[in-house]
Amino acid sequence: MTGGGPAGPVRTAVVTLARPAGAYDVVSLAVPAAPDWSAARPGQFLVVPGSPGRGDALPRLHWLADVSVDPVHGTAVEVAVPAGGGWDLGHRLRLLGPLGRGFGVPTAPVPALVVGHGGSAVPLRWLVARLRARGCAVHVVLSADDPDEHFEVASLRRQTATVRLTAQPDLGRVATEVLEQEPRIGVVYAAGPRASVREVAQAAVAAGRSVRVSALDLDEPLLCGTGLCGQCDVRTTGAAGGRSLRPCLHGPVVPGEQVLDAPR
Ligand code: FES
Numbered sequence: 001m002t003g004g005g006p007a008g009p010v011r012t013a014v015v016t017l018a019r020p021a022g023a024y025d026v027v028s029l030a031v032p033a034a035p036d037w038s039a040a041r042p043g044q045f046l047v048v049p050g051s052p053g054r055g056d057a058l059p060r061l062h063w064l065a066d067v068s069v070d071p072v073h074g075t076a077v078e079v080a081v082p083a084g085g086g087w088d089l090g091h092r093l094r095l096l097g098p099l100g101r102g103f104g105v106p107t108a109p110v111p112a113l114v115v116g117h118g119g120s121a122v123p124l125r126w127l128v129a130r131l132r133a134r135g136c137a138v139h140v141v142l143s144a145d146d147p148d149e150h151f152e153v154a155s156l157r158r159q160t161a162t163v164r165l166t167a168q169p170d171l172g173r174v175a176t177e178v179l180e181q182e183p184r185i186g187v188v189y190a191a192g193p194r195a196s197v198r199e200v201a202q203a204a205v206a207a208g209r210s211v212r213v214s215a216l217d218l219d220e221p222l223l224c225g226t227g228l229c230g231q232c233d234v235r236t237t238g239a240a241g242g243r244s245l246r247p248c249l250h251g252p253v254v255p256g257e258q259v260l261d262a263p264r
Helices: 124-133 154-157 168-181 194-204
Strands: 008-021 022-031 044-050 060-063 067-068 074-082 092-099 112-116 138-143 160-165 187-191 209-212 234-238 241-247 254-257
Touching: 008 074, 022 092, 044 234, 060 074, 112 124, 112 168, 112 194, 124 138, 124 154, 124 187, 138 154, 138 168, 154 160, 160 168, 160 187, 168 187, 187 194, 194 209
Parallel strands: 112 138, 112 187, 138 160, 187 209
Antiparallel strands: 008 022, 008 092, 022 074, 044 060, 044 092, 067 074, 209 254, 234 241
16 A cells, blocks of 8 residues: 555555446455545545556546455455446556545434435445444435446345335435335435435425435546546535535535535
8 A cells, every 4th residue: 555645545456356236347356454444434435547548548436335344354345337347357456545425324223215326326235234234224215227227226125124216307206205104214315416316305304304415426427536626516506605515525425405405
């Protein structure tokens, strides 16, 4: 491991496993042990710097799908990449991470609603596992542009009280329905395109529930992921005046109230 700048440490990772999961390959990476892996949370991400010499100028950002820290077997990090993305066994790569602020879980076992769309749902299986470990009953609402893009739904069904699949424009409406049907839900989590997380945040706040959202959409190509370019900025227009939020630096997970009035 070498030291990094403000963006975080640069690490060398080795691909140890790749298995197909619908539209994705779930890739396991062996990484050097470090305290920030032990503290990693769903909602954090990795940046794989671009390689202009290979015609790959932009960095690639990947959600952490899971992190396992084992003193005997080492530290393993999972990411999901497009199926056939060329992450072959033994491939070595440099990466930055874990970056950003992830989803926390409640201190008490309160029922939770988890909402996500497409590739933004990659961290949610891990989030659900952590909620279940805390004793929280979990309800899930997912959408995807293609059925193959639902990430590990079978695993989610085994861990949760309910899973509802819908279309992206209906995420906010379905989240509202679940909140009406399950009045004991105390906390809502959302990840997806900006318009979707805003609608889910509005539904949660209207229902008086606590809400955390991921304000970064990695299905969009991004220029840096380390706070330098401003491409991911969310500008809001609240009564207190306009604000700007830079999710890759100040999030990506933020209180839902911060995106309630973000434009589409
Ligand atoms: S992607 Fe460049 S500042 Fe966030």
